[in-house]
Amino acid sequence: MPIKRIFSAGGIVLRPSSAKASEGKWEVLVTQHSKHKGWDFPKGHREIYESEEQTALREVEEEVGVRAEIIDKVGQTQYFYYDSGERVLKTVVFYLMKYLGEGKATTAFEVSDKVWLPIDKVEEKLTFKDTKELWMKARSKIEQLTLR
Numbered sequence: 091m092p093i094k095r096i097f098s099a100g101g102i103v104l105r106p107s108s109a110k111a112s113e114g115k116w117e118v119l120v121t122q123h124s125k126h127k128g129w130d131f132p133k134g135h136r137e138i139y140e141s142e143e144q145t146a147l148r149e150v151e152e153e154v155g156v157r158a159e160i161i162d163k164v165g166q167t168q169y170f171y172y173d174s175g176e177r178v179l180k181t182v183v184f185y186l187m188k189y190l191g192e193g194k195a196t197t198a199f200e201v202s203d204k205v206w207l208p209i210d211k212v213e214e215k216l217t218f219k220d221t222k223e224l225w226m227k228a229r230s231k232i233e234q235l236t237l238r
Contacts, residue, residue, distance in 0.1 A: 091177060093170075098182040099145035100133025102228045103158050104235075105189035107208065116232060117206040119189075120215050121154055124202040128217035132156075132201070133182050146185045154204050155195030158187035161235070164228045167220040186228055209233075 103119040121132050134149035136142065143160055150156050166183045195201075207215055209229060216222050 094173070094176055094178045096178055096180045097136045097142075098133050098180060099136055099142045099149065100131050100182055100184050101146045101150040101158055101160075101187040102131050102164060102184055102225070103150060103156055103187045103189050104161075104232065105206065108206070116209055116235075118209060118212045118232075119154065119156065120205055120207055120212060121201045122203040124200055127202070129215050130218060130221050131184060132204075133184070134197070134200075142183045143185065146183070146187070150187065151193040152195060152197040153201050155193050157190040157193040159190055161186045161188055162231060164231065165224055167218075167224055169218075169220060184224055184228070186231055 104116045107115055107117050119132065120129055122129050132150045132153040134145065134153065136145040140148070147158060147160065150158050162185065164184045164186050166181055168179065168181045171178050171180065205215070209232060212229075213222055213225055216225060
């Protein structure tokens, strides 16, 4: 049976912490998928005409209404799932992003909830092992950041 391949991209979005007694200087956006209810970072399918970066920025705005800019590439996750009896290999490239402001969430129905979390609370909220591993890479990059 042939394997269908899907390519996606998404973002790990940072913004300055809003907490007065902040545990860290950054908050991270985490989203809950409306179908399977897993917690992850916003992401979505790459259109033929798009670069990975364009896909990541578009999907973050479409799913959660957040405009962002890319800071750096974090890495990728890969996993298998079945869609209508067909085996699918999905590759998702993630970028570390800086929050710029609110945008227009045109596919918000794909996300049932979103939260901004302090850095030390992100890993426990994430549902999937591969996303948690990716988060650890991102976290080390974040700890070295000095964003303006």
